[in-house]
Amino acid sequence: MAHLVEELGLDDFDFFAWDARGHGKSPGARGDAPSFSACVKDIQYFINHIQENYGIIPENIAIVAQSVGAVLAATWVHDYAPKIRALCLASPAFDIKLYVPFAKTGLSVLSKLKGNFFVTSYVKSKMLTHDEVRAKSYDEDPEIARAISVRMLLGLYDASKRIVENAENIYVPTQVLSSGADFVVYQQPQRKFYDKLPHPLKEFHTLDGFYHDTLGEKNREIALSKIRRFITQCFSSPYQAPDVLNADKIGASLAVAEDLSTPLPKNSIKNIFWELTKKNLKIGSYFSQGLKIGEETGYDSGSTLDFVYRNQSESSNILGKIIDRQYLNAIGWRGIRVRKQNIEFLLKKYSEILQKKRKPLRILDIASGHGRYVLDAVATLSKRPDSILLRDYSELNVQAGLKLIQERNLSDIANFSTGNAFDTESLASIKPKVTLAIVSGLYELFSDNDLLRQSLDGLNKAMLKDGYLIYTGQVWHPQQEFIARALTSHRQGDAWVMRLRSQAEMDALVEQAGFKKIDQCIDEYGIFTVSVAQKI
Structure with missing residues (x-):
């Protein structure tokens, strides 16, 4: 990608590039990573690094990515909802041509039997570009890994399928460059992805005769001129945040929920x-x-x-x-358990930040269930909190939670009471004001954004300035119809119909209430997010 710094001709821009873990100069086994989602989160850390060390905010960043890198970038934008200015994807590898019948199925079976192993790429330089100099450099570059781990390859397939199906949750100006003579990936998923993008500023270009290395082709100036123009135009006016605050009243997620609610x-x-x-x-x-x-x-x-x-x-x-x-072992419940781990990780991280700053640690959870995830996280802290207040609408949950508090010997600092998580005044009246609040698994159950506004407003009033809010989201679910058609909710036995909120929508509601998002985790299945925002 280094040649793009000069060839793109964007002289007013700074350029940053990174080697994914397991590639180039980055550590790790070549062509491998703990998971595909770990590499997606690496992008978030990289953007954080640019912001913290160079003072460049996401609103002033454009992403240019190619092939697998383009899938990583698209997944990051979908899952983390960064407020970037533009996204340029060249030959995104949403579906790789493996040429062997039932190859993906076979790899899935083998991975279950053998665990992780490596597959050597069939791709030759002559299949990537007509540029003979670039093809020769590909053949001779010692930093290029020829093999990819099966967990990364299968993770790429799973993420690609999810992102293509849910591209309507990507609220960023996006340009897709598709190589017309690509031997490596299929074009049809690229077009499907593009068609679902909701942002009015979007472009799809088929580059006739181009091989897979779109940005390294012999006639790459055709592609680069399109990227140059697209990025320049996206920066020609101030950043405009997506209008997603009324997605509960109009839009794709509402339409799906309505269909699932219809007998x-x-x-x-x-x-x-x-x-x-x-x-x-x-x-x-x-x-x-x-x-x-x-x-x-x-x-x-x-x-x-x-x-x-x-x-x-x-x-x-x-x-x-x-x-x-x-x-x-259902995928949703596996994701829920990962969500619990992510809540505990972030609760511990920001509890220790508060304690390190010598600020009181007063924890509030407004819909605790039995409160197990909060109490499990508290048990890992090196120093006890000043107070813990757990609340829930259900007396059954309150009694079960009080029993857990007693079992953990936390009765001197912890209490569990009945409370309505959507009652603004009830939340605002909590004294003393808290410094770390948690909302887990609640907002996902309610489609109405006005309810969330009431809750978030009350939380803001219940919290000291610079306090932290940990909140969860559900951006996708592979069993959404099964849940709606077969499972009952705690609400009078009604059908459990979920309206899935994009991360952009959830973050916008939190921001509207007076918080600024600063951190996020997501499970490797791409279902449940856990985010942190600070009261500003």
């Missing part, structure tokens, strides 16, 4: 299928403790979440134990 025709095959699914869950609840809790209290209840956190087959019979394990 199916009674005698349709689809309706019969989901009715049978619900009956099977009901029958299973006579054997499985996990399903029993879900059927009795709702699959989104605090009791269900506490069972998921415990992650143990608790049924007394063999069939129940098998059902429990299958239930607990």
Whole structure:
């Protein structure tokens, strides 16, 4: 990519580039990483580094990325919702041409049997570019890794599928350059991705005759001139934040939720299928403790979440134990447990920052369930908090939480009370003012943004200046229809229909309430985010 610094001709811009872990000068096994999502988070850390060390805010940053790097960049923009000025993607590798029948399926099976292993790339330099000098440098460059780990390759496929399907959550001016004679990746997913982008400032260009190395092709000035113009125009006017605050009233996420809320025709095959699914869950609840809790209290209840956190087959019979394990291994529940880990990590991180600054550590959770994740995180702190206040609407959850507080010997600093998480005045009246507040798994259950505004306004008033807010989001879910059609909510047994909020929407609501986002984590499946914002 180094040649782009001169060839793009953007002389008023600073350029920054990074080697992904496992590549170039970066550490790690060549072509490998702990996960694809770890590399996505590396981009966030890199942007943080640029901001902290060079004073360049995201609103003044444009991203140029190619191939796998383009998928990483698109995933980052989708999952972390950075306020960047422009995104230029060259030949994004949303779907690699493996040429071997059932290659992906075979690799998935082998990875389960063998664990992680490496696959050597079939790509030759002559398949990448018509530029003979550049092709020769590719063949002779000792820093280029020829192999990629299977976990990275499969992670690339999973992320690509998710991002292409949910590109409507990318609210950034985006340009896609597609190579017309690409031997390495398919063009169709690139076009599908582009078609779903919601931002009015978007472009798709097919570069006839270009091989996969779009930005290193012999006639690359054709591509570079388009990037130069696009970036220049995006910087010709001030940054404009996306208008997403009314996504609960109009837009793609609302349309999906409405469709899932609409009853199916009674005698349709689809309706019969989901009715049978619900009956099977009901029958299973006579054997499985996990399903029993879900059927009795709702699959989104605090009791269900506490069972998921415990992650143990608790049924007394063999069939129940098998059902429990299958239930607990569902991708959504795996993501929930990662969310718990991320909450604990960020709670510990910002608790220690407050204590290091000699500020009081007063913790508040406004919808705690049983409060297990807060109390587990507190147990890892080197110094006890000054106070812990847990609240929940359910008396059942309050009593279970009080029992946990007693078991942890925290009764002298912790309390659990009944409270409405959407009552602005009730939250605002909390004394003394808190320095670290948590909202976990609550806002995802309610489509109405006005409810969130009430809650966030109350939280702002309950918090000291410079205090931290940890909040969760749900940007995607692979089982959204199953949950809506088959599972019940804690709210009077209604269907559990979720409206998925983009990270951009969730961050905008938090910002509107007087907070500034400063940190974020997301599980490797791309489902649950945990973010941190500071009261400003």
